[in-house]
Amino acid sequence: MRFMVMIKADKNTEAGVMPNEQLLADMGRYNEELLRAGVLLAGEGLQPSAKGARVRFAGKARSVIDGPFAETGDLLAGFWVLQCKSLEEAIEWVKRCPNPLEGEPIVEIRQIYEMHDFGSEFTPELREQEERLRAELATKH
Secondary structure (H helix, E strand, O other): OEEEEEEEOOHHHHOOOOOOHHHHHHHHHHHHHHHHOOOEEEEEEOOOHHHOEEEEEEOOEEEEEEOOOOOHHHOEEEEEEEEOOOHHHHHHHHHOOOOOOOOOOOEEEEEOOOHHHHHHHOOHHHHHHHHHHHHHHHHHO
């Protein structure tokens, strides 16, 4: 099972405040531990929403909303993608994480859909297309 682990943004991350040297070192050790255990698939910090945009879909129309975005609690400051046997295992890994932000940050864990989760609507042709795209993506990185 794959899980997206999301660090919620706060006023400091939205202001572009960078982590101090100690937190960077602690996170580096934590990421090494995840990697050595074979559970880390990806992980990155995200720039403030002021440097981003949203695209709103309304039928066939698209409109762009430039950041920053006001609802800080709904924004992300960073993420990991972990491969774990269960949600409980993912929770245990997250509990070992150094506190990523000042105060009492929220770290959310969500399971990523796998092909089999989509049932019969995900036809053999669609599955083949998905597998082909994933294989091509793997050769590019």
